[in-house]
Amino acid sequence: MGATSENPHQTGFLTAWVPVVLAAAIFAFFAGMIGDVSAGLAPEWSWAWLPGLDVALAFRVDGLALTFCLLISGIGTLIMLYASSYLNGHPEYGRFALYLFSFMLAMLGVVLADDIIALFVFWELTTITSYLLIGFNNAEAKARRNALQALFLTGAGALALLAGLILLASIAGSTRISEIVQVEGLTEHRWFTGTLILILLGAFTKSAQIPFHFWLPNAMAAPTPVSAFLHSATMVKAGVYLLARFHPAFADTSLWIWSLTLAGAATAVWASILALRQTDLKQALAYTTLMALGTLTLFLGQSDAYAMTGFITFLIVHSLYKAALFMVVGAIDHETGTREVAQLGGLGRLMPVTALAAALAALSMAGLPPLLGFIGKELLYAGALDAISAPVLVTAAALAANALMVAVAGIVALRPFWRGGVEALPKTPHEAPWQMLAGPVILAALGLIFGLAPSLLQDTLVAPTVAGLLGTPDMAKTLTLWHGVNLPLLLSGATLALGAAIYALHGSVRAFLITTLSRLPAFDNGWDVLINGLKRFAAALTAIIQTGDLRDYMRWTFLTLLVALVATGLLRNAFLWHFDLSDMSFAVAAILIITALAAVTATRATSRLMVVIAIGVVGVGVALIFITFGAPDVAITQLLVETLSVILVATVMLKLPRLYEGGTNPFRAGHALIAVALGGTMTLIMMGVVQGPLDLRLTEFFEQSAWVDAYGRNIVNVILVDFRALDTFGEIAVVAIAGIAAYALLRATSYHKKGEEK
């Protein structure tokens, strides 16, 4: 994965630094907006993208958007810096940086978009860039599979989201999110339930809530900078962002409260348990990300000021420590060549800076004072106790998840550094290059700084965001390390005690989990079953439709026509069942009978010659009918064509194989039935048509104008060469093209034969 300095593909200076500098400039730009936003302003910008459908590229920077923007561009800068060293010398680093930077822009678009379609466009762009990044190690089958899994699941959610957003815009009569959330009576609309379910599907798949959670740990097939950035700090939070964005509009409906509470609680607890099971550092972190996403969803299901303040604080806390820890794990992997917990230990002396960053991040993750994680956790407990849904459930879920986090923090970030007894490692570890240290150190330090001075966040980001979430200003609770002795503090103490106990026992807990969980069906296997089932179903269906046999195709085509005509005729009562045949002469009846008999003979003939003769008789019969009805010229043409075809076919026949092997002709009842039924239906239709009045406008015009205006005595000739000359031109072209095609076919097949002989 990483490369040494003697690699010939040394990453160029510009390739390495341009993304970093650009990302830093974007961060600086958004940092400059803090003043305005904290003063309650929400700068907007828009461009009419598709005015015919009210689609605008509209952006709006409020507290929530700005918080996300700063996290995305700030962590983005550090990740770009980290990646330039982590993947230094990778031959495709240019592509990697391009995808990663494109992702960052798309993610910024998601959180800034004020137009629902613009939001969706950026949402899908994050899906695509994520797909390309998960599959970055494209030679590995696992990377390709997991990339597709993520694309398919989040893509499915995105399609539900698209439908939901279109319906929402239709209900609200606006495509602007800032207007939609203020529309009265949104939740009383008869479409509301369906709309909300569709939007939730989009959010839950993107943010990997149960039962859509399994793609996220698999997405860790991507290089570590990608995991840190997309699948922990930013993209997976897009779903959470969406929920937060629509919180003001929907938060008072029971569908919202319960679906978020239940999905969030289940995800948080289940993911924490699974995290404990992992032996790979990166996988363990992936599951703690799921836990965080569950927690954020759980608290967005509530509407209390504590819950909201806790939500935004925990969002910031998590992004800081999780990105830092992923980068630490990447550095360990890079420097030691392994991420297996059992093999790692004693790295604290060899990698002291990394160890310090890891310790700070882990303490924040465990929620210990004086780090920001502690403040976040206190607020969450306060919010949980006032939960609108079920305070006991929310508090219990939060307690369980947090306690497990304490244990996981110990396993992931403390043991590899401070545990003694190092085993032989694939590489001799030393401190990572400074580009890979800057990120973890800065982010971990911020967790401490914000913990000591929470006022840095209070009015700048937290207050405006909470105001946006609740729709009223000045509701945000104060971020502080010391609230006095109260229930949340006691819960914090209980969390730590419980977490420490789990940490102490984690070896046996893990063994227990592994044996128990292996007996349960895994979602990931379900995915394979689903995909294989889909493939098999598709193959079976296609084998039925596309048999490769022309006779099947013809049968279905004629049958379709037959069914369509008969069904329409019966449904619309179109057929006349009584016709007067009394004026039919004996001659005509005789011709018809002979023609019909000839047709039957053709179907039953056992030799080609017989078929040709029988069809010839049918043709002659038709010509005789033309003569009877006074169209000798048409009859002559018909006879000529018939004679010519019989001669041609007879000539070709000499070269063809026998018609039926063994000389017997199996009579096909089905084919006969279709033929007779279709012929009968056509007769019924014809009888209906001739019973209506015949409009002779064109005939009369041709009769009058043929000589007077077109100077021709033969009306048919004049029609052919003058009135409808373009048709005749086209038909002549058809004959000429048929000639070219026949020439090409004959010559091409002889070329081909020559080629085979060679």
Place this chain on the structure above:
Amino acid sequence: MIWTLSAPLLLPFFTAIIAFLTRRSVAGKWVSLSGAVLHLGAALVLVSAVLDQGVIAGSFGGWDAPFGIALAADYLGAAMVVITGIIGVAVALYSFADISKSTEALGFHALFHLLLAGVTGAFLTADLFNLYVWFEVMLISSFGLLVIGGSKQEIDGAVKYVTLNLISTVMFLTGVGLLYGMTGTLNMADLHFAVQEVENKGLLSVVAIMFMVAFGVKAAVFPLFFWLPASYHTPSFSVSAVFAGLLTKVGVYALIRAFTLIFTHDPELIETVLLWVAVLTMVTGVLGAAAQSDFRRILSFHIISQIGYMVLGLALMTPLGLIGAVFYLLHHIIVKANLFLISGVANRIAGGTELARIGGLYTHAPLLAVLFLIPAFSLAGFPPLSGFWAKFIVIRASLELEMWIVAGAALFVGLLTVFSMTKIWAEAFWTPHPDALAPKLSRLSTHDWRAMMWPIIALAVMTVIIGLFPGVFYPFVETAADQLLNPTAYLDAVLGPDAVAAAQSAVGQAVIVEGN
């Protein structure tokens, strides 16, 4: 006016004649390319005339409609001719590298331009029998292009293609005969009024259904699409690109024309049938694609499922639905032709189209990878590419009518489209080549690189431009849809305002008499 209309129709015939005469010389392909460029130029003149004056019409030989044959171009017709011109130029250039000298000597370029002539004629004619003539021109020239390679596989595909299309043509001709017997006219604008005076409306519906089946075969809808997957993967890449881009779309165009201009008397029946046909076409097409493992076969089945979206737009019969159908038509021609052109490059540098036997294009041919991703993701409906807007419009139109199942099917099919497009991506691009080959674009000679890659680049750029600036094209498409739903401008242009007024009052009286 008639010359503006007939220039894009007649030019390919002249090109075809000269190309046939020069088929054995190096000049042949240059004649073909110049002819294609002139054809596109004539198409652009036509569309600017239409933009300037609205619907334009003219009649051949000075015999006015409904007695002579009229040509007419509304927004949809003119746009289709321009797209035909674009695909014509792209494929004419691509064939420089794709078509061998021996195939050229058999008259490839002549057949190619005759096909363009047939397609153009179908988009411009205002006469139902004349439309049949252009269908024949298309059918026979496409047959020639299918068999020109001469391999057994190609001839097998061609036989299936030509047999089933011939059946469709016969149905069409029968329908024309029946309709003439009921109305005494062939001009489509004249038919708009004439069908309203037919007494047996039930029988008219039967004839309408007959046209639907005939055009349905051409458009390759369920359950009539057999000929398409049987033949599209067999001919040269140039041929399959132009087929994929244009042929089925002529069928869709004919469906749109017939059921917005002529058969409007029984909307309940027509819309219901079209709706279910659309859904089944989308679903069976995309499942068919999921079952394939060949680059071109996957693309072929995708044509079918995408035709479903277009028919869906028509079936909704609302302004937004038709906007979606027209947008889909225009976007899809560019995207689909391009994907087939790309499969040709993949075949050349990676040595095949069977996905299991190729690979490594992502690592070794990054430019081709990008150029594939653009039309592929556009086809799958990812924003901000052209296919997203097409899908968005159709889905929004069905949601507005509360057609939940239909909208759900359209969304689900979109997901399955992603599934099989990524199959091509994962296997041909991401997976290393099974023979450890490095399929670099430099395996093409400079001459071939230019001939093959520039058309692909140009079409990809168009896809991106439509995707990024849909607002530029939307008003045009909106007008096109409006002209279809309210064909007054078309009728006025073809028949003349006086005749239209007379016909309207006659129909009005007939309605009053019926009411009494």
